[in-house]
Amino acid sequence: MARLPFFDLDAVPGTLGDTLRARPPLNLYKVLPHAPEVAEGFLALGGAILRKSSLSPALRELAILRVGALCDASYEIHQHRRVARSAGVPDEKIEAALADPASPLFDARERAVLAFTDAVVRQVKAPEPLYATLAAHCSAQEQMELVVTIGFYMLVSRLLENLELEVEDEDAAAAIAAHVAQAPTPAPVPADPVRQLFAPALGRARPAGRMAGRRVLVVGGGQRPTVDEQPPVGNGRAMTLLFAREGAAVACADMDLASAEESAARARREGGRVHALQADVSRPEEITRMVREAVQVLGGLDGLVLNVGIGNTSRFGTETAQAWDAVMDVNLRAHMLCAQAAAEVMEEGGSMVFVSSTASLSPLTGIPAYECSKAALAALGRAAAYATHGRGLRANVIAPGLIDTPLGRDASRNRPARAARPLPFGRQGTGWEVAHATLFLLSSEASYVNGQVLVADGGLSVSVVRQPAA
Numbered sequence: 103m104a105r106l107p108f109f110d111l112d113a114v115p116g117t118l119g120d121t122l123r124a125r126p127p128l129n130l131y132k133v134l135p136h137a138p139e140v141a142e143g144f145l146a147l148g149g150a151i152l153r154k155s156s157l158s159p160a161l162r163e164l165a166i167l168r169v170g171a172l173c174d175a176s177y178e179i180h181q182h183r184r185v186a187r188s189a190g191v192p193d194e195k196i197e198a199a200l201a202d203p204a205s206p207l208f209d210a211r212e213r214a215v216l217a218f219t220d221a222v223v224r225q226v227k228a229p230e231p232l233y234a235t236l237a238a239h240c241s242a243q244e245q246m247e248l249v250v251t252i253g254f255y256m257l258v259s260r261l262l263e264n265l266e267l268e269v270e271d272e273d274a275a276a277a278i279a280a281h282v283a284q285a286p287t288p289a290p291v292p293a294d295p296v297r298q299l300f301a302p303a304l305g306r307a308r309p310a311g312r313m314a315g316r317r318v319l320v321v322g323g324g325q326r327p328t329v330d331e332q333p334p335v336g337n338g339r340a341m342t343l344l345f346a347r348e349g350a351a352v353a354c355a356d357m358d359l360a361s362a363e364e365s366a367a368r369a370r371r372e373g374g375r376v377h378a379l380q381a382d383v384s385r386p387e388e389i390t391r392m393v394r395e396a397v398q399v400l401g402g403l404d405g406l407v408l409n410v411g412i413g414n415t416s417r418f419g420t421e422t423a424q425a426w427d428a429v430m431d432v433n434l435r436a437h438m439l440c441a442q443a444a445a446e447v448m449e450e451g452g453s454m455v456f457v458s459s460t461a462s463l464s465p466l467t468g469i470p471a472y473e474c475s476k477a478a479l480a481a482l483g484r485a486a487a488y489a490t491h492g493r494g495l496r497a498n499v500i501a502p503g504l505i506d507t508p509l510g511r512d513a514s515r516n517r518p519a520r521a522a523r524p525l526p527f528g529r530q531g532t533g534w535e536v537a538h539a540t541l542f543l544l545s546s547e548a549s550y551v552n553g554q555v556l557v558a559d560g561g562l563s564v565s566v567v568r569q570p571a572a
């Protein structure tokens with residue numbers, strides 16, 4: 103029982119009420135309206151520290167955990183263990199930050215930050231040699247923001263302990279971690295309802311913790327290089343970012359490690375927990391290693407998305423055995439072998455999604471190998487669902503239509519008629535729209551959807567199209 107009564111947040115008036123209702127349901131927020139004049143400034147500073155500071159999320163969380171340990175603030179430690187995990191800090195480092203800040207697990211920069219934090223909390227002013235070591239590892243902005251972070255969390259721990267606020271339940275804690283993991287508050291997106299363009303389609307949806315606690319492997323989580331100066335987001339990169347924003351830990355695998363690392367780095371800058379892995383899934387032996395590594399870095403597996411897919415240039419009449427097999431090896435055999443290896447280690451309640459295409463329903467690409475490989479995924483999804491439902495797993499297929507991704511642009515350059523025809527809502531889809539549909543199938547929201555193909559094409563395959571806007 104807290105020492106101050108909780109406010110009903112729905113009844114808090116004015117902008118403070120709006121601000122509090124947009125946040126996760128922290129007990130701290132329920133007492134803040136007792137100090138309405140300072141509450142908004144307090145929230146703004148806390149938000150800036152978590153989402154705008156130049157300190158990396160992992161370094162910031164180590165310092166906050168250390169403050170929590172020194173202040174013996176169990177509430178703060180509990181919440182920030184979770185936030186630190188979603189910022190990619192391994193459990194051993196989290197425990198070391200609490201108990202042994204000089205641990206060899208830390209690199210020199212982390213040790214400097216932790217030693218400085220200790221001195222500020224215990225002695226108020228850090229002695230000169232400690233400051234000099236910090237300054238050697240951190241920019242002036244980082245030094246300044248570190249002191250502000252330490253001071254702010256000393257204040258928070260004193261508030262929490264003195265008001266005897268209790269730790270929230272698991273659902274609230276997951277919502278908090280997802281809230282911290284979200285990108286800097288995006289500017290409002292002007293919706294275009296006639297074109298069905300809303301914030302999710304542009305990658306600007308407010309995260310809601312829909313994948314909190316999930317561990318997901320995205321195969322093909324990078325995106326192909328392109329001649330476009332400002333390339334659109336690819337399906338796999340959008341999935342990696344979206345799942346991380348929604349609270350999942352993600353292993354992002356790609357044959358192009360640099361591209362997987364770019365997806366992971368973008369997610370981490372937003373506070374997500376993403377690890378990049380290299381694997382060419384046309385090689386069966388690399389599939390076994392990739393799944394093993396994903397389980398290692400994630401600590402288990404409850405989600406798999408097979409997003410890899412390639413085409414070739416062979417038409418009907420010019421196909422060769424070698425070119426046909428090359429497409430099948432990536433688009434179909436790899437999906438089968440990955441699903442099999444992942445299903446073996448996946449936890450009950452897990453889910454798999456195979457990325458097909460509406461090319462599976464129509465001959466218009468003119469690339470039979472691509473169309474046949476994508477069509478076969480519907481059967482593979484059913485086979486996987488049938489084989490694994492007894493263990494509490496699900497398997498589904500998503501068939502995107504015409505999507506404006508790097509692959510989509512390459513396809514349109516090769517075949518200009520592709521995107522010049524009437525399209526659903528007068529536009530191509532976005533990688534974010536594919537990612538959102540996949541998120542649904544992967545999450546427990548789709549618990550009663552199994553062995554199905556979800557066509558995400560705006561209505562293209564049923565001829566619901568309109569002329570492109572002039």
Ligand SMILES: NC(=O)c1ccc[n+]([C@@H]2O[C@H](COP(=O)([O-])OP(=O)(O)OC[C@H]3O[C@@H](n4cnc5c(N)ncnc54)[C@H](O)[C@@H]3O)[C@@H](O)[C@H]2O)c1
Pocket residue numbers: 321322323324325326335336337338339355356357358361381382383384409410411412432457458459460501502503504505506507508509510
């Ligand atoms: N863009 C569209 O219009 C569209 C439409 C329907 C379906 N799809 C499907 O969506 C998926 C992703 O498409 P995208 O547009 O984001 O394409 P993309 O080419 O940008 O992304 C695919 C990723 O898979 C990786 N990859 C390819 N072969 C691999 C292999 N052997 N091992 C490991 N990684 C490999 C690539 O390096 C790339 O990063 C594909 O399966 C594609 O067929 C795309």
